[in-house]
Amino acid sequence: AVFGTLLWGTVFVLIALHAIAFPIFAIVTVAASAVNGLLANATNAMLRTIIPTREYPKAQSLNQGRDSVVSIAGSPLGGVLYAVAPWLPFAVASLMYAISGVSAAQLRVDEHVRDMVTTDRKSKRPDTASQAGCTSDAAVAPDADATAESAHTSFFEDFIEGWRWTLRRHTLLAICVIAALVNFGLNGVFAAVNLQLVSTHVDSVRLGFVNTVMGVGMLIGAVIAARVCERVHMGTGLVVLSVTSLLTLLPMLFSSDYLVILASSLIVGLPIPTINSLLMGFVFAKVPSEMQGRVESASGMLSMIPTLFCSALAGSLLPRIGFGATIGLFLAVLAVNVVIALLMPSIRSLPAADHWDDASL
Numbered sequence: 001a002v003f004g005t006l007l008w009g010t011v012f013v014l015i016a017l018h019a020i021a022f023p024i025f026a027i028v029t030v031a032a033s034a035v036n037g038l039l040a041n042a043t044n045a046m047l048r049t050i051i052p053t054r055e056y057p058k059a060q061s062l063n064q065g066r067d068s069v070v071s072i073a074g075s076p077l078g079g080v081l082y083a084v085a086p087w088l089p090f091a092v093a094s095l096m097y098a099i100s101g102v103s104a105a106q107l108r109v110d111e112h113v114r115d116m117v118t119t120d121r122k123s124k125r126p127d128t129a130s131q132a133g134c135t136s137d138a139a140v141a142p143d144a145d146a147t148a149e150s151a152h153t154s155f156f157e158d159f160i161e162g163w164r165w166t167l168r169r170h171t172l173l174a175i176c177v178i179a180a181l182v183n184f185g186l187n188g189v190f191a192a193v194n195l196q197l198v199s200t201h202v203d204s205v206r207l208g209f210v211n212t213v214m215g216v217g218m219l220i221g222a223v224i225a226a227r228v229c230e231r232v233h234m235g236t237g238l239v240v241l242s243v244t245s246l247l248t249l250l251p252m253l254f255s256s257d258y259l260v261i262l263a264s265s266l267i268v269g270l271p272i273p274t275i276n277s278l279l280m281g282f283v284f285a286k287v288p289s290e291m292q293g294r295v296e297s298a299s300g301m302l303s304m305i306p307t308l309f310c311s312a313l314a315g316s317l318l319p320r321i322g323f324g325a326t327i328g329l330f331l332a333v334l335a336v337n338v339v340i341a342l343l344m345p346s347i348r349s350l351p352a353a354d355h356w357d358d359a360s361l
Helices: 002-016 020-037 052-085 086-105 110-131 155-167 170-199 204-227 234-253 258-266 273-287 289-343 353-358
Strands: none
Touching: 002 020, 002 258, 020 052, 020 258, 052 086, 052 204, 052 273, 086 234, 155 289, 170 204, 170 234, 170 258, 170 273, 170 289, 234 258, 234 273, 234 289, 273 289, 273 353
């Protein structure tokens, strides 16, 4: 929150003084993204000692709903503020980060709840080990809830340990590959959409409404997820997400009409909260407490690295091969993902939340 206040406040001042330059804006953007990457996942890493494992999918679906509301309001609001004055969105962002920092300073850990959750998890672990024949990751993983780490380790040791732990879990690697392909395909499509709309001189407010409509779809999906995420088999959900992501974006292969883009954006957002809740909940349940942050770092990098190239690739292809062909390239990636999800038994057989203890990561 402090970094966000300072970084976007700096941009606000520089734009207001007509002193902004692209290199400065690029540095601020990279710095803000780096801070987000380093610190934002702390809220997820701490959840294991705050809520019971079974409740995580529902909690995550509620978080998805919150994020969707922010997305619904944020994108068009940014467009409106930018239309008023170029510096105004950054001034408001800086103010929001300041409010966020004040709010974060008021957070207090309820030790009673933490102790209750930890005790409940430890009481269940021996039964899980005996019933599953010590095959689940929860059974073979170090008992991180029972004892704290005895020795201090460096950042690089933690980083390497997270990658080592992640690379030894075949199911987790397969999930990361699927997530990477979906992220690459979806981000590539919407990077192309945004650039196409900018090139056709669509105003900033209508441009912002693309993310708003997708946010509406995710908000509706979050409401659905809160009701079904505990009963949906994760393997089935992954297959549905893969197929839905491809089919709902197909119309843009044939048309760049604004209404077609809005319709596809709305529908593609519907299954995302349920799948995110299941994926994050499954990993949350199977990874020991001391490894939560490290594994999330490694799996997050595996899932997001391909998206680094989406905007550059879309920007390079659009003027050369056109909108439809560019969309087709990213849809081909989503098609590959469908094939992987359908052909991997270890993915298709992933169970619902009440059977996660018996599954292997």
